Amino acid sequence: MSCYNKPDFWALKARKEGYPARSVYKLREMDEKFGLFPRQSRRGAPFRALDLGASPGSWSLYALRRIGGAGFLAAVDLEPLALIKDFSNRKNFFFVQGDMTAPETQELLRSQGRYHLVMSDAAPETTGNSGVDAARSLALAESALEYGESALLGGGSLAVKVFQSKDAQKLLERMREHFAKVKIFKPQACRSQSVEIYYLGQNLARGAGG
């Protein structure tokens, strides 16, 4: 599994703060460092985000807290979300249980409109074969970039997890073609032995269709 079970400092902190997974601190670190979500005083159109590989739901919960009632969050995962009561009856949250790489899921999520932020923490079930795991992780990250290319608003951002590999470099190059700023980030909340890394693209040159 890519989501770890043994509680450590971050897992215990997450539990105390009402999040189902320690991964929330990776998103919080990226937000604090790169400003993924709008500052509280931000004016203009309500903020819209898309969460790929969202279960058990920590990133979604964090995003909903950060974007407030006027914003909108869409999310997808193969698995259901853990904290159903935190997500039900919300008019500004749309969840699809399905495969993010499937054309029908992509269409459904794109039909919700464009987004200011696409974030992907999606990870494959690990097999123990690092080559296979890296290839599967890269396929998910490439799918996330496709959402970024087709569903982001101009000026939007993409934060995507990928297992480090030589081929993952190509993803970085593709991101550089689209985003004004591209960064590589390893959050402190990642386990030290983890091969995962996040690529962050900011300020998309132009949205889909212009």
Ligand SMILES: C[S@@+](CC[C@H](N)C(=O)[O-])C[C@H]1O[C@@H](n2cnc3c(N)ncnc32)[C@H](O)[C@@H]1O
């Ligand atoms: C590390 S967990 C995500 C944790 C989540 N960000 C959170 O904070 O709760 C990775 C997730 O990716 C999902 N995933 C893997 N392949 C997927 C796919 N093809 N479509 C949708 N979700 C996928 C897994 O089901 C798993 O829930």
